[in-house]
Amino acid sequence: MTVEQVLTELNFDTNVEKAILNHLQNHEIEIKKLAKTAYDKKNHQFELCRNDPFTRLVVITYLLVQAYERYQAYGIPDQIIFDTFRDVSLRGNLHYRRTNEMAVSKEEVEWYHRIFQGNIFKLGCIQFEKTEMVYFNEKKRELSDVEMLNRYKSILPEGTPVLSCHIQEGEDLSEKAVESSFQRAEVFFKKYFPEIELKAYVCYTWLLYPKMVNRLKENSKIRKFAERFEVISSYDSRTLAMKMLFPPEKKEGKNNLTSLQKMAIEHEEWFGFSCGVILLEEK
Numbered sequence: 001m002t003v004e005q006v007l008t009e010l011n012f013d014t015n016v017e018k019a020i021l022n023h024l025q026n027h028e029i030e031i032k033k034l035a036k037t038a039y040d041k042k043n044h045q046f047e048l049c050r051n052d053p054f055t056r057l058v059v060i061t062y063l064l065v066q067a068y069e070r071y072q073a074y075g076i077p078d079q080i081i082f083d084t085f086r087d088v089s090l091r092g093n094l095h096y097r098r099t100n101e102m103a104v105s106k107e108e109v110e111w112y113h114r115i116f117q118g119n120i121f122k123l124g125c126i127q128f129e130k131t132e133m134v135y136f137n138e139k140k141r142e143l144s145d146v147e148m149l150n151r152y153k154s155i156l157p158e159g160t161p162v163l164s165c166h167i168q169e170g171e172d173l174s175e176k177a178v179e180s181s182f183q184r185a186e187v188f189f190k191k192y193f194p195e196i197e198l199k200a201y202v203c204y205t206w207l208l209y210p211k212m213v214n215r216l217k218e219n220s221k222i223r224k225f226a227e228r229f230e231v232i233s234s235y236d237s238r239t240l241a242m243k244m245l246f247p248p249e250k251k252e253g254k255n256n257l258t259s260l261q262k263m264a265i266e267h268e269e270w271f272g273f274s275c276g277v278i279l280l281e282e283k
Contacts, residue, residue, distance in 0.1 A: 001068045007061065009082040010089040016102050023058045034059050035066075045139065046109055053103030060104050060112055061086055066222035070118045083122040085116065090168060094142050098247065100169040120166075123188055123227040124181035130191040130193065131228050132159045133202065136233050136275060145232075150279060153228045163189065169244070173221040178228070201278040203229055210234065212258055215263065215270060222260075229276025241271040 003024060007017055024031055038048035038059050048056055064085050073079045088104075095103055104112075114120050118128045120122040133156045135149075156162065163185060167173065182201070189198060206212070208226045245264050257265070264271055 054106035126181040129164040235275040
């Protein structure tokens with residue numbers, strides 16, 4: 001698999017693809033050198049973060065060739081590999097369309113590391129990540145049910161293997177699509193990672209925050225998704241929700257606001273961050 005072949009599978013906007021390919025062809029030695037140390041860490045920061053945003057994008061694309069080999073070694077079908085890798089082009093295209101800039105942020109460098117480790121798999125509308133159970137620290141928790149949290153800590157101690165669920169921007173969260181993803185995940189991880197005794201699906205997201213979810217319409221796709229999980233812990237941090245609903249580079253006119261954006265403007269206090277769980281024995 002060459003970087004040119006990877007690029008054809010990623011579905012970048014034409015201008016972005018051409019710019020990446022042109023830079024790779026004209027600076028191949030430099031990009032190879034940067035790729036070797038991209039995820040070396042110094043002063044709690046990956047080396048790649050020291051480069052400019054466009055160079056980060058080129059190096060990340062280049063590193064997907066190595067990631068492909070890692071995923072292929074598991075026996076993962078190409079369709080799933082490239083569905084997973086298209087997270088890079090999805091984010092890149094969104095940023096380019098909003099700002100006319102080609103870039104990868106420092107936060108995205110951190111996120112892509114999890115793909116390069118071979119831990120994330122896009123199955124339908126959900127990205128599933130092989131990871132371990134983590135609970136919010138005491139300072140961030142606003143607990144509604146201490147007894148329930150303690151029960152989960154006994155069932156799922158920190159470090160227990162779990163599948164973390166991630167939702168990409170603009171993804172279809174219809175009941176049919178979500179159910180299909182969970183069904184695919186059950187089959188997929190039993191087939192390709194039978195050695196891992198997974199205990200639960202976990203979702204850390206603003207989409208589960210009860211104060212917001214309880215005010216959505218009964219047929220809301222977000223509400224239907226959230227109701228699949230038992231929220232075991234939450235904290236009052238609106239930062240992520242506001243960032244997702246109102247990206248700094250995205251300009252929305254008042255007439256173009258979604259109902260959720262209008263709710264966030266009028267009642268920011270209804271938004272926060274939650275951890276939800278679905279025990280696999282219950283699935």
